[in-house]
Amino acid sequence: MHSVSLHAIPDIPEIKPGDELPKILGDAIEACGLSLKDGDVLTSAHKIFSKAEGRIVNLTTVTPSQDAKRYGEELNKDPRKVEVILQESRRVVRHFKRPTQHEGTIICEHKLGFISANAAVDESNSGQDQTLILLPEDPDTSARHMQAALSKRFNVRIGFAITDTFGRPWRLGQVNVAVGLSGIPATIKEQGNTDAHGRVLNVTEPAFADELAAASGLVISKAGQTPVVLFRGLSWNFTESSAQNLIRSQKEDMFR
Known part of the structure; x- marks a missing residue:
């Protein structure tokens, strides 16, 4: 029987700008x-990367524009x-x-390119207080640096995904999605394969990276300081990847 294990990595300290995140x-x-x-695949909430990279804004330094007002x-x-x-x-x-909000x-x-x-x-x-956290400037690059550093330290080939929490159209609640990738495929193309009854699959393309990101939310919590999750037992092929490959083209937007 195929099985996958998830381990939330405990005791990751509060991250500060300039911290050496791969070592931590x-x-x-x-x-x-x-x-x-x-x-193995590791996923991490983006905030530890954002903090290490100084992607923090103090509201006392922000002057709102007319649009923001x-x-x-x-x-x-x-x-x-709003200005930020x-x-x-x-x-x-x-x-x-809404009146209730x-x-x-x-x-x-x-x-x-992400809609959120x-x-x-x-x-x-x-x-x-009075601070905001932004996404890393280039989450794919951040993921590549981390993947390379940990691969070298442990002498292995792994995948890495940086995640954030997004809502979904027409569904309540939020799930983690991938915003930065290294090594792991964004999607797995099943087109041309067959199902259990021999029918050819024409459109099936699981969002592998987003499935990992969403699953990581099962073992982490906002208050738990466990932003990093280790996945073991997955079947995947190492590839040059980008979270940009998960963004649907605007010409395919059916709601505009």
């Missing part, structure tokens, strides 16, 4: 009695936060505030 993660893996094997008034949001969201965005896709919602296309609430700008686990 490698030390944490060894400290809990684990090592890495060929074929307008959205802030309509949505009951701090216009300084706009700076991280290519465009505002939708914005709305204390604070409205602004859906944006991030500069990296607040352009992935977040206040949780920022480490101090």
